[in-house]
Amino acid sequence: MSEQPIDRYRRRLLGGAVAAGTLTLAPGVFLHRIAEAKTDAEPVTSIVRWGLLVDTGKCSDCTACVDACREEHGWHGHDRPRSDAQWIRKVELRDRSTGRRVSLPMMCQHCAEPPCVDVCPTGASFKRADGIVLVDKHICIGCRYCMMACPYKARSFVHEDLTDQKPHSPRGKGTVESCTLCVHRVDAGQQPACVEACAQDGGGALLFGDLNDPRSAIHQALATFPSTQVRADLGLDLGVRYRGL
């Protein structure tokens, strides 16, 4: 993503060549750009990278995150589990030898190198500067290559005509959709709906924040505790990380 003019201006103002987001004041002293909530008129930048940390130790059998997502984006199904839209789902893992069970939410992992973007023939599948992977439904032709390319089975296709969509979450027949990391809320400085619901009604297993900001809770948690990227062997550099897998 190309550098925004405003950032170039700011960096010039700060005096000279500065690496993205970090300003060296003196040897060993760094000043990091404070991740303030952006205004409506400001474009998103690659200074932030939004991510999510799932603590499976705090995740129980509840479905607060799934329910909240369904309510927020209105992807109520038609009782057809094989074809109904599903932006987030609960997955249960069981260790065959020990019987240890782990429950976790699975959704779009917001890869830094998203396979869905690689295969999209129209450019509808794209990654925003701040790392959120989205579908531009205006140019999606519904070919579903992205659904086949996604290793996490995160995307759904809308098969039916829809009415009464949420004003903040347009959805339509013939397009592919997936978790947007609640981009409309994030742009307004709020947390995704699943994170809020998990803190309220669940076990508080979800931590949302800026992976690039060393002072953010998610950055510090990732720096302190071991965490896993699902199918790390694919080298996709995921925005969603799991703890206790």
Added chain:
Amino acid sequence: MLRLLSTLLLLLATLPATAAEEGGRVPLPVIDSGTAEQCVEPVEFMRRNHMELILHQRDETVYRGIRTKQQSLRNCINCHAVDAAGQPVSLDDPQHFCVSCHRYAAVKIDCFQCHSGTPEEGVPGVVGARAWSRGLAMESAR
């Protein structure tokens, strides 16, 4: 010959206008902007160019996360898709601000296959936007 031709042309030119004025034969769209104040651009500009503004804002929002309200489809709907009493008008209603004109012009729009065509609930200033703008107009007239 020339005189005959010009008379014929004059007749042709006045024909649709009279038909429309007499009412009934040519159904006209219900263009009721809902707000008394100019919000974005003058009416004449908006009638011809609203689609360009919406298209531009669409890409700015989707790709760059710019969510300024003035030219967003959501904001258009919030103020325009209300009736004289300030109540929401559904897309099925021929009186809907977008629908009435697009039916008249026979231009099919697909915005509302995905986007909501009715005002958001509980947004301050949505229901009664008209009353609010009337108040503004009265204030400025004072």
